[in-house]
Amino acid sequence: MADEENSPGSSMHGVTGKEQSFAFSVAADPTILTDSTAKFALPVDSEHKSKVFKILSFANPHMRTFHLSWISFFTCFVSTFAAAPLVPIIRDDLNLTKTDIGNAGIASVSGSIFSRLVMGAACDLLGPRYACAFLIMLSAPTVFCMSFVSSAGGYIVVRFMIGFSLATFVSCQYWMSTMFNSRIIGLVNGTAAGWGNMGGGATQLLMPVLYELIRRAGATPFTAWRIAFFIPGWLHVIMGLLVLGLGQDLPDGNLSTLQKKGDVPKDQFSKVLWYAITNYRTWIFVLLYGMSLGVELTTDNVIAEYFFDRFDLKLHTAGTIAATFGMANMVSRPFGGLMSDIAARRFGMRGRLWNLWILQTAGGIFCICLGRANTLPLSITSMILFSIGAQAACGATFGIIPFLSRRSLGVISGLTGAGGNFGSGLTQLLFFTSSKYSTATGLSLMGIMIVACTIPVTLVHFPQWGSMFLPPSKDASKFNEESYYGSEWNEEEKEKGLHHGSLKFAENSRSERGRRVLSVSTPPNSTPPCV
Amino acid sequence: MAVVEGFLVATLLLSCLASTSYGVTFSSLQKTLVVSASNQQGKVLKGGEGNITITWSYNNSFPAGTDSAYKTVKVKLCYAPISQQDRAWRKTVDNLEKDKTCQHNIVSRPYSPSNNKFTWSVERDVPTATYFIRAYAYNSADEEVAFGQNTDAHKTTNLFQVEAISGRHASLDIASICFSAFSIVSLFGFFFLEKRKAKSAEKK
Numbered sequence: 001m002a003d004e005e006n007s008p009g010s011s012m013h014g015v016t017g018k019e020q021s022f023a024f025s026v027a028a029d030p031t032i033l034t035d036s037t038a039k040f041a042l043p044v045d046s047e048h049k050s051k052v053f054k055i056l057s058f059a060n061p062h063m064r065t066f067h068l069s070w071i072s073f074f075t076c077f078v079s080t081f082a083a084a085p086l087v088p089i090i091r092d093d094l095n096l097t098k099t100d101i102g103n104a105g106i107a108s109v110s111g112s113i114f115s116r117l118v119m120g121a122a123c124d125l126l127g128p129r130y131a132c133a134f135l136i137m138l139s140a141p142t143v144f145c146m147s148f149v150s151s152a153g154g155y156i157v158v159r160f161m162i163g164f165s166l167a168t169f170v171s172c173q174y175w176m177s178t179m180f181n182s183r184i185i186g187l188v189n190g191t192a193a194g195w196g197n198m199g200g201g202a203t204q205l206l207m208p209v210l211y212e213l214i215r216r217a218g219a220t221p222f223t224a225w226r227i228a229f230f231i232p233g234w235l236h237v238i239m240g241l242l243v244l245g246l247g248q249d250l251p252d253g254n255l256s257t258l259q260k261k262g263d264v265p266k267d268q269f270s271k272v273l274w275y276a277i278t279n280y281r282t283w284i285f286v287l288l289y290g291m292s293l294g295v296e297l298t299t300d301n302v303i304a305e306y307f308f309d310r311f312d313l314k315l316h317t318a319g320t321i322a323a324t325f326g327m328a329n330m331v332s333r334p335f336g337g338l339m340s341d342i343a344a345r346r347f348g349m350r351g352r353l354w355n356l357w358i359l360q361t362a363g364g365i366f367c368i369c370l371g372r373a374n375t376l377p378l379s380i381t382s383m384i385l386f387s388i389g390a391q392a393a394c395g396a397t398f399g400i401i402p403f404l405s406r407r408s409l410g411v412i413s414g415l416t417g418a419g420g421n422f423g424s425g426l427t428q429l430l431f432f433t434s435s436k437y438s439t440a441t442g443l444s445l446m447g448i449m450i451v452a453c454t455i456p457v458t459l460v461h462f463p464q465w466g467s468m469f470l471p472p473s474k475d476a477s478k479f480n481e482e483s484y485y486g487s488e489w490n491e492e493e494k495e496k497g498l499h500h501g502s503l504k505f506a507e508n509s510r511s512e513r514g515r516r517v518l519s520v521s522t523p524p525n526s527t528p529p530c531v
Numbered sequence: 532m533a534v535v536e537g538f539l540v541a542t543l544l545l546s547c548l549a550s551t552s553y554g555v556t557f558s559s560l561q562k563t564l565v566v567s568a569s570n571q572q573g574k575v576l577k578g579g580e581g582n583i584t585i586t587w588s589y590n591n592s593f594p595a596g597t598d599s600a601y602k603t604v605k606v607k608l609c610y611a612p613i614s615q616q617d618r619a620w621r622k623t624v625d626n627l628e629k630d631k632t633c634q635h636n637i638v639s640r641p642y643s644p645s646n647n648k649f650t651w652s653v654e655r656d657v658p659t660a661t662y663f664i665r666a667y668a669y670n671s672a673d674e675e676v677a678f679g680q681n682t683d684a685h686k687t688t689n690l691f692q693v694e695a696i697s698g699r700h701a702s703l704d705i706a707s708i709c710f711s712a713f714s715i716v717s718l719f720g721f722f723f724l725e726k727r728k729a730k731s732a733e734k735k
Contacts, residue, residue: 088620092658093698097617130722137718141711147703220655222698230706237714244721309620435617 048251070192076165077199079232085304085319093222100152102433105301109424111163119170127249128175137240139165143233194333200300201326208319276408290423292393297424336395348514349465356396363389364450371444406502481506554628564679570691582652589644601642601668607633614660659695
């Protein structure tokens, strides 16, 4: 009964939003029928997905799922980057060189490239609740393993294994899509992703404080940091148990129903993959996301040590400053999405592209400033502005991704996410692993790379909407939304009517023309469904 | 955009004009102190166990009155070049305020030209590395005015090694195994319990 848009698993619809950023609720939307027979705390649609996003509520099952989900993702970010603020102690204990530290940082973000790909399948097979619980509880031993580490090699391996847990991003987004109506899913997913990413900041604050407390309780430094790692480990176990105990896969709590739906693949994976990888825009965004999320992850790994060494700060002071970088995610990522929506209202897709370029380039420029700043206040200011630029660019990226393709949206979202992690590994390898240049120089060079690698966004061109410098094609009958999204289906498939979902999406995506949409006839009273 | 540009220019200017703090430079110090340490060749000191006896005195071959400004002497544990390789956080720079060569303090004593001896037991937070001993003489304004070290100018002779404690404890290892086992067991326990419940519910 459920159409393509609402089926579980198809909604890596991302964290976009033209309307969603303002749409905390589609409760009043007449086109989505409310199921009044259902007894839930929140108004639900025919699939019992919530039509409303009430952030401060813990109503079962929808909002409870939201909170379980984002906190699990947050916990995995905490444990993946837990070592970063403690590196000044760990490097003395394990006799690490800069190369070792750099390699460990790369390892910590590389593992999840693969685990995120597997996680999608796991969600389909086991359901998001078990997929999340399995990952988070099986990665708890890897966190506890830190107490065994006594060499550089062991340190790198353990950080690699902990990094697998970042795949909770996939289960988080997947689980949200089973619980929330697709028209508000953009905001829900964006908030969950942003709040989860905050973990990278929270850990910079938490770990040094724990270390100080444990040291004052009498432990030596080289033991205290090992004990400190038990706390993220316990968080994994606690969240895993909460997810198992309090969570449920579907609003109705029925896993076997999910299995029945997920059994029959909605589309041929080979075709979906083909249309994803042959779309040149996919690869541009893989590069771009590496320069927004990627540099954010890299900075999570290096910034505390940088402040500790460059300005001779105490460990917990360096950690506090580093924390503000990651914590800014709470508002800056949704802010980027919001700016994208505002730009799109007036200028359509061209506005979104310009918005992304401006935010990401500004982030790059402030990264250069961060590396060059010689005084602490200037350094902190540059860092905060850099964080806003880079994180808002993450939000803005997922304001555009849903429009790249309708058929291959899941694969493109997955590839983009993997590109983010790859970008992180690459920037750490290039700038923060060798002793050829100092960390400060590395930051400046990374800033230059961000600015340079953001330029390809000028090449992203939609025939029906234009690009940054080119207007849309004049021939509106030949190059329109339908032809763009329809081109992903061949004649045979079109005859079978498989492309109808794409056509519907095309019609609703006309809003990406900006103000000009008034000149194109749209059916009255229809709010474009936001994916 | 103009505002951003203006801000950017101001930021760059400020960062260039930011004053670099200047302090006493190492190259300006005279090596007027003679320092020696009791380490035996080839013996590795263990963190928390080993100890080393340090003696220092004033080198009388310098003109009289050179040491009139000396008030205190601080003896420090310093990293040898081999332990500084690929580790920028232990870098040697001439400006003593930024110098990171000597990060561990051994002892601080009021200055006296001879008869200075101290036995230091290696603390448990000293990292595994190769070291030498250096003593700085300070004046009343707490600025370095002279130094002495137990190795030569290139820091190649009389170096000794410290082997740090690992920080690992059997109790930590056991706790870690217990919690890991709990995590795995409770996960699979939950999983199979629920599967069994679903099967018996289906049968009903």
